Amino acid sequence: MTLSSPDGSAVPGVQSHVTCPFCGILCDDLEVARSAAGLKVQRNGCEKAIAGFERNVAGASPQVGGRDTDLATAVAAATALLRASRLPLYGGLGTDVEGVRAVMALADKSGGVVDHALSDGQYRNFRVLQTAGWFMSTLTETRNRADLIVVVGSDLHKLHPRFFERIVNVEASLLTETPPKRTVIFLGQGLDTSGIQGSRVGEIVSVPCPLDRVGEVVGALKAEIKGSPLRLDEVAGVKMDVVKGVAERIRKASYGVFVWAPPSLAFPNADLTVGLVSEFVKELNLAGRYACLSLGGNEGAVTAGAVCSWQSGYPLRVSFASGAPDYDFTRYAIPKMLEAGDGDVLVWVASFTPDLTPPAASIPTIVLGTPGMKLASTPAVYIPVGTPGADHAGRLVRCDNVVSLPLRNLKRSTLPRGADILAAIELAI
Ligand code: SF4
Structure with a gap:
């Protein structure tokens, strides 16, 4: 089927492999139809994509x-x-x-x-990158290699609705015929976990703590893995046995990725939390393979x-x-x-x-x-x-x-x- 475009040229009625510009992960698998009534997302569009493409701008x-x-x-x-x-x-x-x-x-x-x-969100990252550097992964590397995903205080599902579907829930890996199940840990309270599902997903662990105290939990995890655990009953409201359990999962991972979306870390001095995570990942790399992944880019x-x-x-x-x-x-x-x-x-x-x-x-x-x-x-x-x-x-x-x-x-x-x-x-x- 072809349709006439506003400038008179013929365009296909349905276009596939369309790249979506409405959030920073730029999904490139949408199917969008065009008719006299406007655009219609037919496949692979989240609510942000539908709102963006189907909006009337006439x-x-x-x-x-x-x-x-x-x-x-x-x-x-x-x-x-x-x-x-x-x-x-x-x-x-x-x-x-x-x-x-x-x-x-x-x-x-x-x-x-x-x-x-x-920019406020971006500078949470830039300041760490400029002063200390970091280990960063990519969407593709995370999708293919990660067996552990640690979500750091960020409502990824809200900001990037298909991140879990496209990067975490995927069944295949380029590297192995039998990719392992993934453990997904959510650091922070009130984070939407509903996007995590499917045969590739193993354990889902929620560590509810105030978002502006996620850095304290990361500090406790760091101390635990270094072999000098904090002598406390809890940190940021999280019991130490939960901290120990999360540390153990991190230690056992083959390729763990710590993911955040800078706009979610909207509390004073959040660049310190990004810096703490980044330093933790550097230390973890002394004995294994770990990386950070920053989303954002909306x-x-x-x-x-x-x-x-x-x-x-x-x-x-x-x-x-x-x-x-x-x-x-x-x-x-x-x-x-x-x-x-x-x-x-x-x-x-x-x-x-x-x-x-x-x-x-x-x-x-x-x-x-x-x-x-x-x-x-x-x-x-x-x-x-x-x-x-x-x-x-x-x-x-x-x-x-x-x-x-x-x-x-x-x-x-x-x-x-x-x-x-x-x-x-x-x-x-
Ligand atoms: S997650 Fe949604 S808004 Fe973001 S690029 Fe993909 S389809 Fe577009």
Whole structure:
């Protein structure tokens, strides 16, 4: 079956092996049908994918000061604001590789600051990577080799609904005909374990403790495995015999992987928890094979960090105000800059989900966003843009940072690419 696309060309009615851009694990096995009514996820889509692909984005118009206008007028208005700006802030950054490249070029030319909306989560990782390094696994290695998965204080099922299905519950392994059953340990209370199921799954162990005290349990596990157990009855509300049992399972593993999603570790100094886990994994490697695996990457966060790193030499929170990249993860955090009254124009890019809304700002805001965003106040300029992988082709870096995946144009709409709008503004200023 073929259908006519908005630009008149013929496209298949059903596309298979579609890559989903709506969370960082970038599942590439979806089947999506397109009809006059829009896109329909037919196979392998989780609720996030269905919400993302099947959303109606028709009818959105560029706006200046809340009034509908044409695209050229909106681009001209955005250009005028940026031309007059002394310190523009480029935030959100929910876009693909080309979109982030365009943001970087515009920030460079206009002397602005770049920061992703989910940078707080990413910096829980970056600070450990920058100061101490780590052993990181990949989705593929974990899928094929792990016999133990330790979930560290993260609701993986909520943030990445198919992680367990695609990486943990799989029956086959590339390395052996008879892969062992997997033990899955959840460190932290209130974590959704419902995604763990199937013949490959062995024991499921829950260690309920407050998420901000997971680091204490990791410390106790470390002491136990080192042979100098804590002389306590419990740690973070977890009985020591439970700690001993978990330590024993870790010790026996052939390839244990400690998995977290940085946005879940949303408590003060959570980078210390990431650091503790990372150091524990390093020590475990003295006698076996263990690794960390960080998920995240929703809303293009990992892509933004990767592109910013390879273009400026630094991860996010970089300022071009001096004419050269200046990196300071505290000073150039856009939410804090807005609170402090720094910056005079906010450019907010959110092309994947309408949930990525800009923070309250007393300065003019230019929003390049997917239709349907519920904005707290009327932006100076709003330009609706397409979603990479639904409305136009694109590319995203996967959460494990080892591959970038191409995204297909499913021709959901004819909305413009955010990268093209940003490039047009850059050319004009
Ligand atoms: S788990 Fe993530 S990448 Fe996979 S289908 Fe769901 S939203 Fe898309």
